[in-house]
Amino acid sequence: MSEPDVPLLVAEGVTKYYGRQLGCRDVSFSLYQGEVLAVVGESGSGKTTLLQLLSTQLVPSAGRVRYRLRDGVTRDLADLSEAERRFLFRTDWGYVHQDAALGLRMNVSAGANVGERLMAVGWRHYGRIRGTAVQWLDRVEIDTDRIDDPPLTYSGGMRQRLQIARNLVTQPRLVFMDEPTGGLDVSVQARLLDLLRGLVTELGLAAVIVTHDLAVARLLSHRIMVMKGGEVIEEGLTDQVLDDPREPYTQLLVSSILPA
């Protein structure tokens, strides 16, 4: 079996209870290299819980998540040591927060924000770190003159783009995104989506994108999962689900988009 035939990330019956409160129940799927999966649903449907379970920030109450590491071995994430998990998080994975302030060091210059992961994996040459940071700022369309400014001085859209650069600098294979366009105005959203779509294709990234915005899902994702009350109620190819929704709830979601 060649590498692309083996899924990158496999969720098997992933379940999370917060005490008696259900977070999400029995979620299973496989994600392949270069594939973008959107998780949609209204607030409280368990989307973010699922994302945190997949990215080992939460421990599932039942079920497991397996990941194919760079050496080709697929391992249960719960079996990794904390050091291995951290290493994974700063090399092979990215996590884009809705609130850029959570994903960035707001008082540290943009260059250092991008360079942090490189330094964490042992880069010790200032010139090369800075050169790479310049390339990435350019790639996410941030004026490279602003490399020494802290993100505190950046606009919302720039912060979000910087966060993306910071995550992609180690060339991860899988990126988790939690409402990446939340809180941005429509034109900035459009630019960010355009950029993300370009990067995802260019780098062959796999991504799990949590969003309540169906337009984001339509633009970025290949496949879509619709969640309601902590369970996946419908999944399939993005255009198929959005154009021909089967479940009444999905039909409601799709029809509740305001006409442009």
Add this chain to the structure above:
Amino acid sequence: MNAPAYNFAYLDEQTKRMIRRAILKAIAIPGYQVPFASREMPMPYGWGTGGVQVTASILGPDDVLKVIDQGSDDTTNAVSIRKFFAKTAAVRTTTRTADATIIQTRHRIPETPLTGDQVLVFQVPIPEPLRFLEPRETETRRMHALADYGLMHVKLYEDIARHGHIATTYAYPVKVDGRYVMDPSPTPKFDNPKMDDCAALQLFGAGREKRIYAIPPHTKVVSLDFEDHPFEPSRTPKICGLCGADDTYLDEVVTDDKGGRLFVCSDSDYCEQRRGAEKTA
């Protein structure tokens, strides 16, 4: 009123045992910050309560104590701590580096090379090198445990990005024995190379922060840097106005209100020894 007012060296014996256990653990794990139950001392935090507790715990009746503050034996902090131990432990005190068996210091390592018979005790205000980069203590401990030190270089990167060179001049982070990143307390980075392969035992006590850490004799201590911006111990490019030394760490002294400046050795004992040697020669 014949009973002594204080136990030997002020602290009670149980407290000293507790601190000695922390010191032993610190020596066993070079650069690791060992928590200890720091006591209230009869001086304010920031005046060396950590260093004083460490000194009190290792002090014996035969020891000869030297205390320096910014290199000098005769500033307030140094004088009062020296008096404190002269009174509570009746130990001999000295200002000569070579004669001392225990040297408590704030900010400097003596210019005279230390020997294996000596112990250097540092007063530390902030033991956590990652403090201003990561405010959560739970997180910094985890970072130490996993040797996750990328953030330390972020700080150095910021320095170069802002100033063109590593502008950190004191409390310059070091890696001890290839494992723990440590804050050498606010000593100038000029002194960092002296910590490497030092013959004397170096103990660090932080009273307010309740931490003790150590560098055992002859331990490898490396100052962090970048390949293209290597570590450089900095000193003012002047010579001492009193003894003429051109290789010591200098203090700038304002001598009048017309812009007069005098640069003198910060290590007052070393300066005096040199001048004494000149006179006899």
